Amino acid sequence: MALLRVEGLSKRFGPTLALDGLDLEVRPGEFLALLGGSGSGKSTLLRLVAGFEAPDSGRILLQGRDLAGLPPPARPLGMMFQNYALFPHLSVFDNVAYGLRREARPRAEIARRVAEALAMVGLEALAARRPHQLSGGQRQRVALVRALVKRPPLLLLDEPLGALDAGLRERTGFELRALQRATGAGFILVTHDQAEALALADRVAVLDRGRVAQCGPPAELYERPASRFVARFLGAANVLEGRVAADGAVEAAGGRLALDHGLAPGGALALALRPERIRLLAGPPPAVNAVAGTLRELAYRGDGWIALVALADGTELRVALPAAAAPPPPGSAVTLGWDAAALVPLAG
């Protein structure tokens, strides 16, 4: 059985349709990332699951039970939202113990469970401190174990790493995933950071205008995006608009493109092509999967280069080159090529 099942969920705020018949499933023990641009409905979905808002239509089932009408505290969920304020006047221990005390658990059990929870994130030595005596990353970890100490089957996290700097963000991300595996809880993590979603999640759901545009394991979304939207949103893929010629090759971007499998001729077709799958070619171009263009812009990124190449038909390709590629200066004529397997047909 699914841990969480969301069926046909819709929510309107005045003229804005924040969720538009959204369907989603989270499996037991799964780390699911909700990825989407600003206003795509990520936070609204989390707020509806948490019970802070009621849907206009649709159902939310947790472990098979319809949550309709249940107030937030009655929902068996842990939550860590953007403004995860800790109680400033309470110690780390008391912050984490808060939820267990409200359940009137025996003192000895509370002491044991809080100690275990703090040990999971390496904060047992800081139990007596107040929040203002902690670093940002430490506060964030206290908020996390506070949400987990009641062992909820599902934890909702809204941009939990958003306030941390890049280095701490990556480290805390790894900790988050280790904690998820150790507890076996299902996690839903809202983020607008695609690298974070791809790195941490078992599956990623890409949201677009209140619907799930695609949901699947990170590599599947990245390698086989279903639509132009997902291809561009994840990893800034190039999208080539073309037409299938009589011999099954694709005419696009002013060149002839061959896929690694046959296509029925005649139709219009969009193909995704990742920037890092494109190479600079020297010498005469091959007959297929190569195009000539002019290098317009070049940016050094430390681990490599990003080049913008304008083709004769006006298409602009984004090309990621390795640091050792030694690209020619802007204004140069270049030939680009790629393997047939790099071309991914898009359905929408």
Ligand SMILES: Nc1ncnc2c1ncn2[C@@H]1O[C@H](COP(=O)(O)OP(=O)(O)OP(=O)(O)O)[C@@H](O)[C@H]1O
């Ligand atoms: N309480 C509200 N009143 C009016 N409009 C709202 C309300 N909450 C959300 N919206 C609107 O619903 C849409 C979805 O908002 P939501 O906060 O779910 O997006 P999001 O994907 O979380 O965006 P962000 O990444 O910017 O946080 C937006 O257009 C937003 O302006």
